[in-house]
């Protein structure tokens with residue numbers, strides 16, 4: 001069977017859509033519960049703005065997953081390092097932000113490079129914990145690209161840990177998920193972790 005030259009798969013998120021009006025009303029209630037006067041003219045547009053901001057942060061953009069045949073039989077790691085990332089912690093609804101390093105070891109097909117960042121966004125724009133986000137990106141790439149291996153590292157600072165509570169300002173959390181050769185083969189695994197950390 002011949003493999004198509006360029007293949008495109010439309011990727012749409014399967015999140016439920018945000019009810020912006022209901023979210024706005026809830027923000028008005030929250031302001032009141034927090035002892036703030038929602039009728040204060042300075043706060044007049046705040047419920048709408050907050051609803052819009054959360055909608056944006058919870059809605060990944062659609063994209064085409066573009067792949068090309070690996071005609072040159074490229075068989076070394078492809079790594080996109082320092083992909084900017086921001087997401088929302090599901091415990092406090094506060095942001096966590098940092099970078100993702102995403103790599104794969106090609107098999108039959110290679111991927112348009114920008115798509116690595118788009119896959120990160122696909123799962124980051126949700127209520128998350130960092131561990132699940134890391135695994136979802138790795139699992140999705142393994143499933144859709146069927147490479148020889150996948151590796152994902154996320155380094156992030158959680159506002160719920162910096163601004164409140166323990167106030168461990170500047171603490172960064174590292175998580176990783178690896179599949180295939182990057183998990184099984186010690187040399188590939190070592191290479192991935194060294195390159196991803198810039199060493």
Ligand SMILES: Nc1nc2c(ncn2[C@@H]2O[C@H](COP(=O)(O)OP(=O)(O)OP(=O)(O)O)[C@@H](O)[C@H]2O)c(=O)[nH]1
Pocket residue numbers: 089090091128129130131158160161164165166
């Ligand atoms: N494993 C994991 N924990 C997270 C993540 N984001 C936030 N948390 C933690 O989730 C925990 C929630 O614990 P709770 O004790 O219920 O919440 P809390 O009373 O606000 O905790 P403190 O932050 O310690 O004040 C906290 O320890 C957070 O730091 C994440 O991405 N992964």
Ligand SMILES: [Zn+2]
Pocket residue numbers: 089090091092093094158160161
């Ligand atoms: Zn949190």
